[in-house]
Amino acid sequence: MSSASEQATAIRASRGDVEAFRLLVEEHSGLVYRVALRILGVEDAQDASQEVWIRVWRNIKNFRGDSAFSTWLYRITVNTCLSVRRKEARRGEREFSGEKLPFLPEPRGGDADPEASALSAEKREEIQDALGHVRAEHRAALVLRHMEGLSYAEIARVLEVPDGTAKGWVSRGRAAMLIALAEENRREAGGSAE
Amino acid sequence: MMPVGEQQWEMLERIGAYAAGELGEEETREVEQLLFERPEYRRVAESYARMLVMLTTFGSEPVEVPEAVVGYAIRRAHVSAFMRSAEAFAGALGRSYIEAFVYYLGLRRESYGGGT
Numbered sequence: 374m375s376s377a378s379e380q381a382t383a384i385r386a387s388r389g390d391v392e393a394f395r396l397l398v399e400e401h402s403g404l405v406y407r408v409a410l411r412i413l414g415v416e417d418a419q420d421a422s423q424e425v426w427i428r429v430w431r432n433i434k435n436f437r438g439d440s441a442f443s444t445w446l447y448r449i450t451v452n453t454c455l456s457v458r459r460k461e462a463r464r465g466e467r468e469f470s471g472e473k474l475p476f477l478p479e480p481r482g483g484d485a486d487p488e489a490s491a492l493s494a495e496k497r498e499e500i501q502d503a504l505g506h507v508r509a510e511h512r513a514a515l516v517l518r519h520m521e522g523l524s525y526a527e528i529a530r531v532l533e534v535p536d537g538t539a540k541g542w543v544s545r546g547r548a549a550m551l552i553a554l555a556e557e558n559r560r561e562a563g564g565s566a567e
Numbered sequence: 568m569m570p571v572g573e574q575q576w577e578m579l580e581r582i583g584a585y586a587a588g589e590l591g592e593e594e595t596r597e598v599e600q601l602l603f604e605r606p607e608y609r610r611v612a613e614s615y616a617r618m619l620v621m622l623t624t625f626g627s628e629p630v631e632v633p634e635a636v637v638g639y640a641i642r643r644a645h646v647s648a649f650m651r652s653a654e655a656f657a658g659a660l661g662r663s664y665i666e667a668f669v670y671y672l673g674l675r676r677e678s679y680g681g682g683t
Contacts, residue, residue, distance in 0.1 A: 391641075391648045398640045406632040419633050426640030430647060469576060474607050477614040492624055500625050519619060520626025547583040548576065551611075551618055
């Protein structure tokens, strides 16, 4: 769907056209589920995605087409995921004393390893788990930047914060993610050495 | 003076921005000089680069949306649209009955059809 026809479909849906809404759901359910999955993990992604679409239908009458429909949808998705996270007990962020810098081990076979282009199930689990140790807002910013490929201006619009804050959240999320991944690798290496 | 943890954290974020290619020319040169002088920072930069590749790969992997998500959203919209129309219909019907009743009781002089 081109962005012009997407806007037109969203405007039709905003007037109560269920068929137009169905087209939007079919076109964008991947985006919503993918972002929910990265921010919340597999246990909560389905419920959160359903909640997102309920909110979209309830609020689409307010959609005027001033911003791209996808930006508006990203905003509802991220807000829904963050509100799910706020209800839960916060998972511990990895401590950083500054004494030990976080390192990731080199992949077997060096950087030219063909395995690097595809992730193993184990690696995926490791990434998802490490994401869980990054503060929710920073995680959302990190996901939007490095997984969804959004610009800082777009991230700022989605998160409704100034550009500088969006940049700071991505930067902190990136550092926290590296610390969490390095910690996972260290624990795994320690476990396999035992 | 900044505590060691904070200093290192700042450095960590700076190296992260470098690895993501987000620094300006001058800052890039400064960080590259640091990486040249400090092998441990070089390792951090390499780790960041590896992590960013992993994140991009992870983000670009297709995900399978559970059928229930799409089906549920569309069903809910249909039900809600039906309820809205039913509500509007019932409202209009109720108003017509009241108007007819008012006319029947002779409380209003105009005819039911809206004429005089």
